[in-house]
Amino acid sequence: MHGDRTNRTVLLVLAALMVAAGGLGGAASFGAFGLEVQRRALTDNVVADYIDRNSSWFWPVVAGVALILVLLCLRWLLVILFSTDRAGDLLITSKGPGRTALRPGAVTRAVTEEIESYPGVSSAGARIVGDPDAAELVVNATVEDSSDLASVRRRIETEALAGARAALDDPHLPIRLDLTVTTDRAARVS
Template structure:
């Protein structure tokens, strides 16, 4: 379960339920369900009367529903806090040589170190996302404003990213490269 997709789905469903409840309340206040409901006070205790008449089964059902809601909320929070789209270790297979486990952290660290060694690069960060059969390398580099961006981009693509593709034995590895130009002034937000 991907946290962003789940968050959007749950929030859209919640918004639709609340919108429907608000629409029904507005419709009742305008008399669309009859004048009796329009004149009824919000504190008429219709639900309390119903719960009082059916108390033997009503409150246990409410308790079970509340428990299910709590469990769903806990699962949602755990997914948000502990889910990640980062890839785990990879198995690289060479013909006749057996299997080798390659840490994605080692690959991303090597890419980061190589890019940071280039003139004009202030800092770099890389991460592998996806599953072993559908990886994407995401690289972010902050470059100085005096750097030759086209030449630096070409060097990053032809050297560091080519080395990563070679190390993973995947010449078609999708790579997202984001270059950010750092200005001489640092912006401070308060």
């Protein structure tokens, strides 16, 4: 389970509960649940009376629900802190016996260093995400506004990204290229 997906789901459920509570309160104020509920003061202590009448089973149920909520929140926190969408070692297909595994960091480092060496590129970053069997290369490059964006993009695609596909022996490797334009100039060392 991925942290972003979990966050969206939990927040959507909480939002739906809050909207429902607000809708029920509004409906009660307009008399949808009868005149007795409509005329009742908000500070009437109906809840305390109910709890007092049913205290033998009510508090153990509250404790159980609270424990479940604590465990769900703890799981949510752990997913957020320790989940990752990064791929594990990538297996290179070969026609002979044996297998070759390539660490994603080696590929991303090579792609990043190559792209950063291109004129007009201020900085770059790459990562491989997804399952090792269905990985995707995500590349971010910051390009100087004075450079020819189309030629930099073409060079990245035809050299660095084509090289990554060749290294992984996957001509159909999905790649997402995000280019950002900046006014900052890259410091070049000759």
